[in-house]
Amino acid sequence: xxxxxxxxxxxxxxxxxxxxxxxxxxxxxxxxxxxxxxxxxxxxxxxxxxxxxxxxxxxxxxxxxxxxxxxxxxxxxxxxxxxxxxxxxxxxxxxxxxxxxxxxxxxxxxxxxxxxxxxxxxxxxxxxxxxxxxxxxxxxxxxxxxxxxxxxxxxxxxxxxxxxxxxxxxxxxxxxxxxxxxxxxxxxxxxxxxxxxxxxxxxxxxxxxxxxxxxxxxxxxxxxxxxxxxxxxxxxxxxxxxxxxxxxxxxxxxxxxxxxxxxxxxxxxxxxxxxxxxxxxxxxxxxxxxxxxxxxxxxxxxxxxxxxxxxxxxxxxxxxxxxxxxxxxxxxxxxxxxxxxxxxxxxxxxxxxxxxxxxxxxxxxxxxxxxxxxxxxxxxxxxxxxxxxxxxxxx
Amino acid sequence: xxxxxxxxxxxxxxxxxxxxxxxxxxxxxxxxxxxxxxxxxxxxxxxxxxxxxxxxxxxxxxxxxxxxxxxxxxxxxxxxxxxxxxxxxxxxxxxxxxxxxxxxxxxxxxxxxxxxxxxxxxxxxxxxxxxxxxxxxxxxxxxxxxxxxxxxxxxxxxxxxxxxxxxxxxxxxxxxxxxxxxxxxxxxxxxxxxxxxxxxxxxxxxxxxxxxxxxxxxxxxxxxxxxxxxxxxxxxxxxxxxxxxxxxxxxxxxxxxxxxxxxxxxxxxxxxxxxxxxxxxxxxxxxxxxxxxxxxxxxxxxxxxxxxxxxxxxxxxxxxxxxxxxxxxxxxxxxxxxxxxxxxxxxx
Numbered sequence: 001x002x003x004x005x006x007x008x009x010x011x012x013x014x015x016x017x018x019x020x021x022x023x024x025x026x027x028x029x030x031x032x033x034x035x036x037x038x039x040x041x042x043x044x045x046x047x048x049x050x051x052x053x054x055x056x057x058x059x060x061x062x063x064x065x066x067x068x069x070x071x072x073x074x075x076x077x078x079x080x081x082x083x084x085x086x087x088x089x090x091x092x093x094x095x096x097x098x099x100x101x102x103x104x105x106x107x108x109x110x111x112x113x114x115x116x117x118x119x120x121x122x123x124x125x126x127x128x129x130x131x132x133x134x135x136x137x138x139x140x141x142x143x144x145x146x147x148x149x150x151x152x153x154x155x156x157x158x159x160x161x162x163x164x165x166x167x168x169x170x171x172x173x174x175x176x177x178x179x180x181x182x183x184x185x186x187x188x189x190x191x192x193x194x195x196x197x198x199x200x201x202x203x204x205x206x207x208x209x210x211x212x213x214x215x216x217x218x219x220x221x222x223x224x225x226x227x228x229x230x231x232x233x234x235x236x237x238x239x240x241x242x243x244x245x246x247x248x249x250x251x252x253x254x255x256x257x258x259x260x261x262x263x264x265x266x267x268x269x270x271x272x273x274x275x276x277x278x279x280x281x282x283x284x285x286x287x288x289x290x291x292x293x294x295x296x297x298x299x300x301x302x303x304x305x306x307x308x309x310x311x312x313x314x315x316x317x318x319x320x321x322x323x324x325x326x327x328x329x330x331x332x333x334x335x336x337x338x339x340x341x342x343x344x345x346x347x348x349x350x351x352x353x354x355x356x357x358x359x360x361x362x363x364x365x366x367x368x369x370x371x372x373x374x375x376x377x378x379x380x381x382x383x384x385x386x387x388x389x390x391x392x393x394x395x
Numbered sequence: 396x397x398x399x400x401x402x403x404x405x406x407x408x409x410x411x412x413x414x415x416x417x418x419x420x421x422x423x424x425x426x427x428x429x430x431x432x433x434x435x436x437x438x439x440x441x442x443x444x445x446x447x448x449x450x451x452x453x454x455x456x457x458x459x460x461x462x463x464x465x466x467x468x469x470x471x472x473x474x475x476x477x478x479x480x481x482x483x484x485x486x487x488x489x490x491x492x493x494x495x496x497x498x499x500x501x502x503x504x505x506x507x508x509x510x511x512x513x514x515x516x517x518x519x520x521x522x523x524x525x526x527x528x529x530x531x532x533x534x535x536x537x538x539x540x541x542x543x544x545x546x547x548x549x550x551x552x553x554x555x556x557x558x559x560x561x562x563x564x565x566x567x568x569x570x571x572x573x574x575x576x577x578x579x580x581x582x583x584x585x586x587x588x589x590x591x592x593x594x595x596x597x598x599x600x601x602x603x604x605x606x607x608x609x610x611x612x613x614x615x616x617x618x619x620x621x622x623x624x625x626x627x628x629x630x631x632x633x634x635x636x637x638x639x640x641x642x643x644x645x646x647x648x649x650x651x652x653x654x655x656x657x658x659x660x661x662x663x664x665x666x667x668x669x670x671x672x673x674x675x676x677x678x679x680x681x682x683x684x685x686x687x688x689x690x691x692x693x694x695x696x697x698x699x700x701x702x703x704x705x706x707x708x709x710x711x712x713x714x715x716x717x718x719x720x721x722x723x724x725x726x727x728x729x730x731x732x733x734x735x736x737x738x739x740x741x742x743x
Binding site: 031055144147150154157219220222375378380 | 440625631708714716
């Protein structure tokens, strides 16, 4: 049993008496269960302490920190700003490219450095491919959470093709260390452009398949529509971002509203939840935002590939960067939301402080708010729709 | 076959032991084939190839799996109720295996040709619930307990549509003896109860919609009784870890697994017997006879097992309240209408 001290103060366990049809009273009691850290659908090592009344969730208390790896402290002890990048990789291990870019962008702004145009385009291509790969996992594992196994493997099949593209480029399939301060580690290899084009063409078929078998499936809609509704104001108050925020109908995307890189040049649309199958901000909306975003990302990749300029992929910067003393916060739209890095420089070759603003961590904080009164199966649906990566939550 | 054996060994307990062997052998062989089929079917649905190395196209993989499970350490949780924990898987399997006793395999072979065959199977397969509850309770694991509660609620709820759907077939054929039910439908595909039974054309056409709906509902309720997707809530992996069999490993787990597969065939075969003419050939006298009977009933059973596999790897899972809603507010009322209508048509 769990120590009652860990329960929030406003929560009181009180056995309740209920009349049964025979007139006798039946003593019922609430049960406390640990969901995780070894549970199939907590997407990593999240531990949820849930208080249940039968199948109904009375309270949820998330416990985090099982994957804490002192990322921020490590960053202070590097001898070079570039050395932080592999650590940034490991924060959100499902979208390493986006993390690399966010960190590199912060340091570049600190240095007031302009990177070559080719680098900007390559970064957009990589980040959008990464977004597709990350959303494929989000959607695929969500299908498993709902009990459908087949869409999961279809998603992974296509994710493999993206990972193949990354492997061609930088040799790694998960933790790339590709986007560096001032450029990228390698130029695009021969054949990359053709393969990426082929992928974009074929990928729409996969999306259609997943739509057919999962999105509009009656059971799936019944399981996700009107479940875990996150109203607009709650989403804003909890500082949610990314598909969580857009699923609640807030039209906010940093790629458009606070542009970085060359995002301003492309034609694409910000996807928001419309409450097609239920209420605005339910699990189905969040799922659908991710599905639509993958399609928009495909558009961006196709445009970026078509306009890819020639040129250098690295700027002329010293091996050991020594930014002027100062501080900088730069934010990017990672697949999970607003990923920002706050870097303080004291003029030496290693950062004085690096703080990551992890979107998954912030998004997770809204979980107890939206899952009270849901059933256990709904709780799984809600956790899945938040799309957490524990590497990023715990850092 | 019973008479033949009786003439050799007379009326003794040995007779029943011998008669009980073929279903057991069938279950074991069938489980091997179905495990392999399920893996291959699911793999090809998911752009994979599944087993390829153990024998041609991985044909021997189920055997290898059994060998692995036999060698596994048989762990029992320290806090478990050890007696019940040990007993549960066997009780589950017994419930299913007992159902096979009244299941005809051909016009010449049935484990026990009792007059209340249909009723007996419905009743005896409920023992499975006791086993599942026992497993969930004895594991002393909260997730297991959830699984057990879910499975009890689910199996009991879906017994009612199953029984009502079988009742329709019984009303039409006028017998509870499965051999009689099948004999009534003998003589080709259009005599099957699902197509209205061997009646004059007008009566057949009137019966057809109701029997067809009853058949579909029987199949759906069958999937629910077997606890497979979209009704696999008792062992919903993403919600309850593994439900009632979370704490089971080794051969005990294998027996749960075997019982589930055997149950899949049981519900398929009952549906085939009462609605699709069981061992009778769809072509009248062509390819009919006791041996062809085995072929036809196994083929029909396998077809529905295949459908169950297909459905499992396609659909997501229902939620508990939706599961109950489906049974009590959709399937059961529909069947009441069907029972009433079929009764009316038969009287007219």
